Amino acid sequence: MQKSAMINNEIIRKRLAKRYAKERRFRLYGVASITISIAFLLTLLVNISLNGLPAFQQTYINLEVNLDEDILGVTSSSNDKEFLQGNYSKAIKSSLKTLFPNVKGRKNNKALKQLVSSSATYQIRDFVMDNPNMIGTTQSFWFLAKDDIDVFIKGGIDRSLPETDRRIKDLQLIWIDQLLFDQRLEKRFNFTFFTQSDSREPEQAGIKGAVVGSLLVMLVTMLLSFPIGVLAAVYLEEFAPQNNKWVDMIEININNLAAVPSIVFGLLGLAVFIGLFGVPRSVPLVGGLVLTLMTLPTIIITTRAALKAVPYSIREAALALGASRVQMAFHHVVPAAMPGILTGTIIGMAQALGETAPLLMIGMVAFVANVPQGIADPSTVLPVQIYLWSDSPERAFIERTYAAIMVLIGFLVMMNFIAVIMRRIFEKKF
Amino acid sequence: MMNKRSEFDVEINDTKGTPFIDNAKISARNVEVFYEKKQAIFNTSIDIGKNQIVAMIGPSGCGKSTFLRCLNRMNDTIQSCQIRGEIKLDNEDIYARQQDPVLLRARVGMVFQKPNPFSKSIYDNVAYGAKLHGLTSNQVELDDLVEKSLMRAGLFNEVKDDLHKPGTGLSGGQQQRLCIARTIAIDPEVILMDEPTSALDPIATAVIEELMIELSKKYTIVIVTHSMQQAARVSQRTAYFHMGHLIEVNDTNTVFTNPEHQLTENYITGRFG
Numbered sequence: 001m002q003k004s005a006m007i008n009n010e011i012i013r014k015r016l017a018k019r020y021a022k023e024r025r026f027r028l029y030g031v032a033s034i035t036i037s038i039a040f041l042l043t044l045l046v047n048i049s050l051n052g053l054p055a056f057q058q059t060y061i062n063l064e065v066n067l068d069e070d071i072l073g074v075t076s077s078s079n080d081k082e083f084l085q086g087n088y089s090k091a092i093k094s095s096l097k098t099l100f101p102n103v104k105g106r107k108n109n110k111a112l113k114q115l116v117s118s119s120a121t122y123q124i125r126d127f128v129m130d131n132p133n134m135i136g137t138t139q140s141f142w143f144l145a146k147d148d149i150d151v152f153i154k155g156g157i158d159r160s161l162p163e164t165d166r167r168i169k170d171l172q173l174i175w176i177d178q179l180l181f182d183q184r185l186e187k188r189f190n191f192t193f194f195t196q197s198d199s200r201e202p203e204q205a206g207i208k209g210a211v212v213g214s215l216l217v218m219l220v221t222m223l224l225s226f227p228i229g230v231l232a233a234v235y236l237e238e239f240a241p242q243n244n245k246w247v248d249m250i251e252i253n254i255n256n257l258a259a260v261p262s263i264v265f266g267l268l269g270l271a272v273f274i275g276l277f278g279v280p281r282s283v284p285l286v287g288g289l290v291l292t293l294m295t296l297p298t299i300i301i302t303t304r305a306a307l308k309a310v311p312y313s314i315r316e317a318a319l320a321l322g323a324s325r326v327q328m329a330f331h332h333v334v335p336a337a338m339p340g341i342l343t344g345t346i347i348g349m350a351q352a353l354g355e356t357a358p359l360l361m362i363g364m365v366a367f368v369a370n371v372p373q374g375i376a377d378p379s380t381v382l383p384v385q386i387y388l389w390s391d392s393p394e395r396a397f398i399e400r401t402y403a404a405i406m407v408l409i410g411f412l413v414m415m416n417f418i419a420v421i422m423r424r425i426f427e428k429k430f
Numbered sequence: 431m432m433n434k435r436s437e438f439d440v441e442i443n444d445t446k447g448t449p450f451i452d453n454a455k456i457s458a459r460n461v462e463v464f465y466e467k468k469q470a471i472f473n474t475s476i477d478i479g480k481n482q483i484v485a486m487i488g489p490s491g492c493g494k495s496t497f498l499r500c501l502n503r504m505n506d507t508i509q510s511c512q513i514r515g516e517i518k519l520d521n522e523d524i525y526a527r528q529q530d531p532v533l534l535r536a537r538v539g540m541v542f543q544k545p546n547p548f549s550k551s552i553y554d555n556v557a558y559g560a561k562l563h564g565l566t567s568n569q570v571e572l573d574d575l576v577e578k579s580l581m582r583a584g585l586f587n588e589v590k591d592d593l594h595k596p597g598t599g600l601s602g603g604q605q606q607r608l609c610i611a612r613t614i615a616i617d618p619e620v621i622l623m624d625e626p627t628s629a630l631d632p633i634a635t636a637v638i639e640e641l642m643i644e645l646s647k648k649y650t651i652v653i654v655t656h657s658m659q660q661a662a663r664v665s666q667r668t669a670y671f672h673m674g675h676l677i678e679v680n681d682t683n684t685v686f687t688n689p690e691h692q693l694t695e696n697y698i699t700g701r702f703g
């Protein structure tokens with residue numbers, strides 16, 4: 001007896017060493033794979049940030065503009081229509097002329113004018129319309145520099161290249177150096193990027209329209225997919241007969257829908273919502289409808305899993321007290337499953353927020369220069385805006401593409417953060 | 431092995447003892463229960479007297495829970511479960527078409543083996559049923575009812591300062607008494623208890639047993655238990671189940687001192703089960 005016990009101990013000890021070695025190996029693999037994932041993620045984030053951060057600054061040029069009646073062609077008593085027809089670019093031209101009086105020739109004059117963005121004229125116009133009594137004075141303005149100037153200032157154009165190979169001409173280089181020397185040219189925080197919508201001119205392009213569009217689309221998606229998804233899941237889980245072939249078939253189909261490529265939902269939306277029901281194209285309403293189709297399976301599946309995880313004893317407790325099935329479900333089971341339901345919903349919404357392909361199908365890829373005012377206004381969304389900018393030839397759109405990605409990631413992080421907080425709140429409550 | 435053979439030789443179609451009594455609160459006749467095709471209860475008839483405690487004992491898997499759950503139609507929630515026969519509560523067929531299971535469960539309460547308080551506050555746990563059925567008309571009455579129910583479940587003094595803490599934070603024994611308080615708050619006529627103390631230590635068990643005896647002054651109680659001592663301590667009558675058959679029903683005293691059926695004797699003397 002004694003002896004065999006000792007032998008057994010020996011055997012176990014030998015195996016023990018092996019088992020520990022295995023465990024150590026496994027831990028090593030785990031740490032290694034986590035390290036690799038984090039490395040990838042960091043590379044991605046660093047790359048995006050390095051490329052996108054410059055977009056948050058923008059080059060501005062300071063000019064003294066003479067708001068002369070004769071130059072502008074408007075007086076302090078002009079009406080709105082006359083103001084809209086004023087010749088503001090002439091004022092800019094003459095202001096540049098006073099800085100660089102030696103510029104001769106049409107071509108050079110044009111190059112000179114192209115230092116500042118075309119938005120400068122609107123800036124003067126708006127100023128004059130708001131302050132008509134300032135007409136006749138000379139005012140100092142900070143104008144957006146043209147995108148090429150901005151790219152050059154941020155180091156995107158090499159001045160050692162031959163003139164024909166770069167988008168900034170030799171003369172312009174001289175002017176820029178002069179402006180820099182006079183401290184009339186500097187980088188400032190790029191408010192334009194957050195207050196404007198898309199534009200053909202990179203320096204005037206912003207993401208406000210896309211952000212508002214995304215928020216509207218999310219709102220529609222949320223309002224539709226959350227109640228529909230949760231109710232469908234509650235019905236399937238708590239009320240539908242089990243082992244019924246129809247219910248089984250519905251379940252299989254929902255699982256299949258979750259795996260359908262999102263572009264298919266776009267085609268479906270195009271055919272049904274736009275083709276059949278005549279919802280206008282490119283509007284957040286139809287975008288939200290399409291994304292609802294896409295998000296529903298995710299919400300239903302995760303909600304059902306969350307409901308399944310609620311112990312059966314809670315249901316019995318409610319029923320035994322004389323609760324009806326609906327009361328049982330909504331007083332006890334759904335609240336208990338809420339953390340899981342919210343997690344699923346936010347995962348679905350996050351997917352929807354980043355979705356591009358189905359929205360291309362329903363025309364949300366159109367160029368929209370206005371901020372949408374409601375769910376029936378044409379608009380674009382963040383991921384589509386990213387896609388559009390990434391496709392634009394202008395150099396200055398590259399950094400805006402990355403900056404928009406940063407904003408999108410910011411929103412996703414925020415949503416996950418909200419999910420965590422909501423989960424905490426609900427877990428505390430129940 | 432010899433022993434085993436003889437087990438199946440004995441006649442088990444008829445229930446021995448005195449299953450029927452006058453003045454029954456619940457009377458079950460020829461009840462048969464099936465899960466899918468598997469029969470779990472065979473031709474079972476028994477009366478349960480008013481303000482009595484009836485204990486149901488028998489080896490694991492013999493169908494005690496199944497039969498108990500027929501009495502408040504909890505088995506309705508299991509789709510595969512089919513019930514035949516007749517069960518009357520105060521001479522009303524509880525499986526009749528016009529009988530509402532929700533109303534029935536308000537009259538026949540149930541306490542489960544594993545304490546299952548809602549993850550709400552202690553107060554809300556007790557108040558839930560009353561709110562559901564609109565038993566109180568204002569907050570003062572509800573407060574009163576909650577206090578009274580907790581008091582009768584012997585829990586009030588332990589929790590009176592924590593009424594708004596979660597019920598799930600109590601100890602196992604306290605949780606079970608909370609479940610009892612919750613059940614008696616809606617003032618049922620019958621309370622079914624399925625092994626209510628199997629998850630509890632002897633002290634908590636003793637508290638609940640005392641409570642049962644106290645409650646039986648007002649309510650009719652049916653209790654399933656694996657502890658023969660418990661059955662002996664609390665019940666007036668005892669029913670012995672065996673493989674889906676009701677073998678014997680008698681005064682508790684008789685069952686434990688002078689069982690009529692061989693199977694009952696085998697079980698209470700610990701020969702199997």
Ligand SMILES: Nc1ncnc2c1ncn2[C@@H]1O[C@H](COP(=O)(O)OP(=O)(O)OP(=O)(O)O)[C@@H](O)[C@H]1O
Nearest residue numbers: 465470488489490491492493494495496497508510
């Ligand atoms: N939901 C169910 N579906 C299918 N069969 C079931 C179900 N519940 C119980 N049974 C079967 O019915 C028989 C009786 O079960 P029951 O739970 O009533 O036994 P019990 O006497 O309460 O046992 P225990 O003392 O272990 O609780 C068992 O054979 C069991 O396998």
Ligand SMILES: [Mg+2]
Nearest residue numbers: 494495496624
């Ligand atoms: Mg049982």
